[in-house]
Every structure is written in structure tokens, then in C-alpha cells.
Amino acid sequence: MPITSVSKDPEALTMTVTADFAVPVQRLWDAYADPRQIERFWGPPVYPATFLRHDMATGGRSQYEMHGPAGDVSAGYWEFLAVDAPRSFEVVDGFALPDGSPNTEMPHMRMTFDFSETPDGSRLVTTTYFNSADELEQLIGMGMEEGMRQAMGQIDAVLEDLEAFAAGRGTxxxxxxxxxxxxxxxxxxxxxxxxxxxxxxxxxxxxxxxxxxxxxxxxxxxxxxxxxxxxxxxxxxxxxxxxxxxxxxxxxxxxxxxxxxxxxxxxxxxxxxxxxxxxxxxxxxxxxxxxxxxxxxxxxxxxxxxxxxxxxxxxxxxxxxxxxxxxxxx
CATH class of the missing domain: 3.30.530.20 (START domain)
Incomplete structure (x- = not known):
């Protein structure tokens, strides 16, 4: 399990997840930038994601769906507020309607992803900023923390699979x-x-x-x-x-x-x-x-x-x- 710590600050309305990986920063960044790779870990194992759009640039947008074992579908989106490859990116993360538009009846949040080098590889610090204490409590109650733990637990396997995403594989x-x-x-x-x-x-x-x-x-x-x-x-x-x-x-x-x-x-x-x-x-x-x-x-x-x-x-x-x-x- 790459996650080393999870901390919640009810006063600052944040949750911070720190995870360490035995790969260079650029390799970890590529896993988030490539829709073929991020969809293999962005979502718990029983709710795998499919990214229908993923343009990782300032002003860009992602659209994804997570499919449950009973055939249920949960859609989400990212709006990229800032991208500084390969060091950080910031998004608005929210729930989406079937057509990909924001579901305004559900909460949204701001998330920052900060990548840094370590003696053994790289570190990713993900900080989620909630709009209110009620939304923080609601999303944590919906299993957000456990979902992130399960999702990030899948990253190591993706990082090891270099051949599937390498140049020279063809179309x-x-x-x-x-x-x-x-x-x-x-x-x-x-x-x-x-x-x-x-x-x-x-x-x-x-x-x-x-x-x-x-x-x-x-x-x-x-x-x-x-x-x-x-x-x-x-x-x-x-x-x-x-x-x-x-x-x-x-x-x-x-x-x-x-x-x-x-x-x-x-x-x-x-x-x-x-x-x-x-x-x-x-x-x-x-x-x-x-x-x-x-x-x-x-x-x-x-x-x-x-x-x-x-x-x-x-x-x-x-x-x-x-x-x-x-x-x-x-």
C-alpha cells in the first residue's frame, strides 16, 4: 500500500493523503496524464473507471464513469485549474450527470496533486479542499477516504506495466x-x-x-x-x-x-x-x-x-x- 498517511483537518476543511512510490516523478506523472493508465486505478477495484475525455492542460477537462458490479454507473469530471508538468496539477472534482455536465445537486471539491522526488523514488501529496464542514462529513461518509485508499493501492501495478504503454507498441x-x-x-x-x-x-x-x-x-x-x-x-x-x-x-x-x-x-x-x-x-x-x-x-x-x-x-x-x-x- 503506497499511502503513508491520511490526515483530516475539520477547521481547514481539508483531507491530505500522502503516498510514496519507487519510481521517478515523471513515471508517476505519466500515469495520471495518460487516460489508459489513470483509468486502471482511479476508482476502487469494484468500480473501475473509464475516461471518456482527459485533456490534462490548464483549462482542460476530464470526464469519467465508474461502473459498479450491479451495472450502476457513477459519473464524474475534473476541470483543470492549473497544470505544471511534472510537478503539480489542480482540479475541481465533482459528480456528473450522464451527459458529462456537473451534477449541481451533489457537492464538488478542489483537489491539488503535488509530485516530488524522494531518495527512493517519488511522493504524491493529494489535498482535497471541501466547501463546508457538512460537505466534508457527507463525502467522508460516502466512503471517499476508503475509496482513495483502494484506488491508490492499484497504482503500483500500473507503474510496473511499462510495456503496455511504451512507444513502439503501435496503434x-x-x-x-x-x-x-x-x-x-x-x-x-x-x-x-x-x-x-x-x-x-x-x-x-x-x-x-x-x-x-x-x-x-x-x-x-x-x-x-x-x-x-x-x-x-x-x-x-x-x-x-x-x-x-x-x-x-x-x-x-x-x-x-x-x-x-x-x-x-x-x-x-x-x-x-x-x-x-x-x-x-x-x-x-x-x-x-x-x-x-x-x-x-x-x-x-x-x-x-x-x-x-x-x-x-x-x-x-x-x-x-x-x-x-x-x-x-x-
Whole structure:
């Protein structure tokens, strides 16, 4: 059990949890910054978490769900007030409604996470600030302290599992819900380089090609929120895709926080019906690379499974491998 102390101060309306780990500060920080890792310990073992959004930057937001053994779901959110990687971050932590919006009928709290070096590794001090004595008593009564003990007791196993989150593993798809899929890939390149690779037309045309045998003649990029975009692909004459019909996607830029997050709508050109919503998040890693996370929300379970069945993940891996090669050569 990494927790070494838990102290409650009814006058200051705080609870402070101190935990020590036998890993460097950066490794511990990465466990909190990576949605694939934090969801393996943020929640007691019988209430595992799924992070539907996790942009760890000042002004960013997390949205998560904890699923109980009886099928019950408890949703929560973080609003990032400050992030100083890899030393500290501060959030508003609260309960959420099913759509991810704050549940104003439940209390919220402010939490600070402070990371520091120790002779044997690192220390994390988590301080929770309650709004009133009644809320402190209510949340402690709901099992908050025991929940944190159980959750943090799972971190050591995540920290030891380096292979699952290492660079070079390739593109991985994870089903989050009936309508959501998260695609993850560690790319050797800085956040700024990966962001630029998604916003410079000529660079995009060199890497965003999917399987061999395709070109990208059109890359019209949205410049501001509300702008449209349009991407088109065509087969190379004499190549492995020769004879296949050209295709493309279009949509709108819905949100943008350079260089770490953007949200777009997407639909295939000429197709009827609703499309998808794609949320791209870029997170810096200790090895100098970037964790690229793409959460895709589909209008239905059927469309989700149909697109996954096309080999989408393999095609994305081919493109991301090209992107990495472009960046390594920069």
C-alpha cells in the first residue's frame, strides 16, 4: 500500500493523503496524464473507471464513469485549474450527470496533486479542499477516504506495466462504450510537431494515406472553430489499390485548444445520415514522445462495429508510422 498517511483537518476543511512510490516523478506523472493508465486505478477495484475525455492542460477537462458490479454507473469530471508538468496539477472534482455536465445537486471539491522526488523514488501529496464542514462529513461518509485508499493501492501495478504503454507498441483501439472507441498511439515527436503535422496540408498529404497505394490530393484544413474541412483520397495508378473508387471525408471544426486538443465532426462525402464526432488529444511523455489519443463517438453501435471491422486500426497504424518517420527526419 503506497499511502503513508491520511490526515483530516475539520477547521481547514481539508483531507491530505500522502503516498510514496519507487519510481521517478515523471513515471508517476505519466500515469495520471495518460487516460489508459489513470483509468486502471482511479476508482476502487469494484468500480473501475473509464475516461471518456482527459485533456490534462490548464483549462482542460476530464470526464469519467465508474461502473459498479450491479451495472450502476457513477459519473464524474475534473476541470483543470492549473497544470505544471511534472510537478503539480489542480482540479475541481465533482459528480456528473450522464451527459458529462456537473451534477449541481451533489457537492464538488478542489483537489491539488503535488509530485516530488524522494531518495527512493517519488511522493504524491493529494489535498482535497471541501466547501463546508457538512460537505466534508457527507463525502467522508460516502466512503471517499476508503475509496482513495483502494484506488491508490492499484497504482503500483500500473507503474510496473511499462510495456503496455511504451512507444513502439503501435496503434491500439479500445471500446469505451456502445458508441465510443479510443484510439491511442505513442509517436516519437513533440506535441508541437504532431499538432503541426495535423494542420499543414502538404505535410498531411505525405503521411495521412492509410494503406499503401493511395494519394491524398485534397487536404482543406479548417482554420477556426466553425470552419469546414475536406479530405479526399485517390488510388495510385498501377498500385495495389488501382481500380478502387476515390473517397473522402468532410466536417466542421467544433473546438480547438492548440496544441493539445481539437474536436471535429466527420462524415463520408456523399453518405447520408449522421457522422462521427472525433476528439483528438496530444499529451507530452517523459521519453520526448507524444501520446496521441483519438476518441471517436459514433451515432450507433452498428456503425461503430461496421467501421472497426473495416480494418480501421491497421490503416491508422500505417499512417501514424509514416507520420513518425516524417518527424524523425525533421
Amino acid at each position: 491500439v483501439s479500445q471500446i469505451l462504450s456502445d458508441t465510443q472507441v479510443r484510439v491511442s498511439r505513442v509517436i516519437r515527436g513533440t506535441v508541437e510537431q504532431v499538432w503541426r503535422a495535423h494542420h499543414e496540408p502538404e505535410l498531411m498529404k505525405r503521411w495521412l494515406l492509410g494503406p499503401e497505394g493511395w494519394t491524398m490530393p485534397t487536404a482543406e484544413i479548417a482554420q477556426a472553430v466553425g470552419d469546414p474541412y475536406r479530405y479526399e483520397w485517390a488510388p495510385v495508378a498501377g498500385g495495389p489499390a488501382d481500380g478502387a473508387p476515390p473517397f473522402g471525408f468532410e466536417g466542421e471544426l467544433l473546438a480547438s485548444e492548440p496544441p493539445y486538443r481539437e474536436v471535429t465532426s466527420e462524415r463520408m462525402i456523399g453518405m447520408e445520415g449522421p457522422g462521427t464526432t472525433n476528439e483528438l488529444t496530444l499529451t507530452a511523455r517523459e521519453d520526448g514522445g507524444t501520446l496521441l489519443t483519438l476518441v471517436i463517438t459514433y451515432p450507433s453501435l452498428e456503425l461503430r462495429d461496421m467501421i472497426l471491422g473495416t480494418g480501421m486500426t491497421d490503416g491508422m497504424e500505417t499512417s501514424y508510422a509514416r507520420l513518425e518517420a516524417e518527424l524523425v527526419g525533421v
